[in-house]
């Protein structure tokens with residue numbers, strides 16, 4: 001059996017089963033009280049990703065974790081000790097970040113529709129707001145006055161370029177995110193006039209990108225843009241959040257991002273940066289790149305049947321927990337996530353199968369025409385790449401099944 005390169009090498013075989021952090025899936029499920037479906041996130045894999053990033057990126061570039069990729073509180077609490085800050089996008093995420101004991105000075109809050117109670121919570125805690133509009137800043141300033149707190153404000157800029165070849169584009173053209181670059185000078189004047197604490201800029205141009213060239217180009221343009229905009233600020237930006245967009249190879253034929261190339265080019269671009277940014281600190285904000293490969297979604301086969309000449313393995317999981325693997329979260333063409341029979345991880349591939357979830361919808365596919373070892377009712381099917389935008393990005397209320405369990409390995 002040739003191993004799927006999308007399955008992280010720290011996932012191993014033990015006693016014929018898939019093992020995670022030295023325990024077989026059978027042992028993990030027993031530890032969860034026999035419960036399936038079950039998500040497991042392996043910290044050793046996240047630590048390895050962070051170590052790779054630290055080795056590749058220039059030393060003056062910090063790493064922030066974008067919590068929306070996986071907000072499991074235990075995982076966030078552990079991440080807090082591994083990265084240089086957390087980026088949150090709601091009061092709910094902010095509460096988890098604060099409960100994890102993260103210094104509010106290292107938390108930033110982005111999101112185009114922050115409500116007053118969210119602004120209050122963030123300003124009260126001393127978190128940096130990534131301001132998304134002039135109106136939002138005016139609301140924040142009024143709340144700051146009422147609370148007697150100085151607002152920590154960074155400006156999220158909608159850049160006049162996008163991150164080319166991205167899975168999701170979040171900059172360039174008309175967008176709900178950030179402030180158009182040409183409107184930033186007026187906002188900077190407002191920030192100074194209100195006596196807010198200007199923290200810098202946030203530029204996020206896109207997501208799920210595997211092209212080092214495209215990321216390098218966007219980072220260069222971001223440095224030029226923030227240098228130009230800094231001319232209009234009262235003080236140079238203390239921090240520039242360069243965005244991220246580092247993608248993962250989810251599908252056969254995807255090439256991993258060339259991290260070394262990104263790191264080297266960023267080092268050069270920073271060495272040549274405009275002197276107005278001489279004292280500025282820089283961060284990248286990453287979600288899926290840090291946690292995506294660490295997660296595995298375990299489901300149990302509850303039926304096996306033939307329809308015409310095809311075999312269907314029906315599991316107790318599905319798109320209500322792992323929407324992305326069903327191909328219904330931001331993909332145009334449905335392709336399979338890497339998937340194995342975890343109970344027979346050491347066995348030879350033997351049959352063509354369809355692996356589906358338990359929901360009454362034809363969208364609920366986990367593996368469409370996959371080749372697996374002979375698979376029986378009771379076997380555990382593992383779907384990889386489940387650490388980011390898995391449970392958190394899935395419609396758990398759909399069909400009213402119980403939520404899955406989650407464990408941190």
Ligand SMILES: *Cc1c(COP(=O)(O)O)cnc(C)c1O
Pocket residue numbers: 066068069087110204207208244245246285286287288289388
């Ligand atoms: C979603 C998001 C991220 C994380 O994106 P990934 O593709 O998971 O790295 C980072 N920053 C902002 C502003 C986002 O909206």
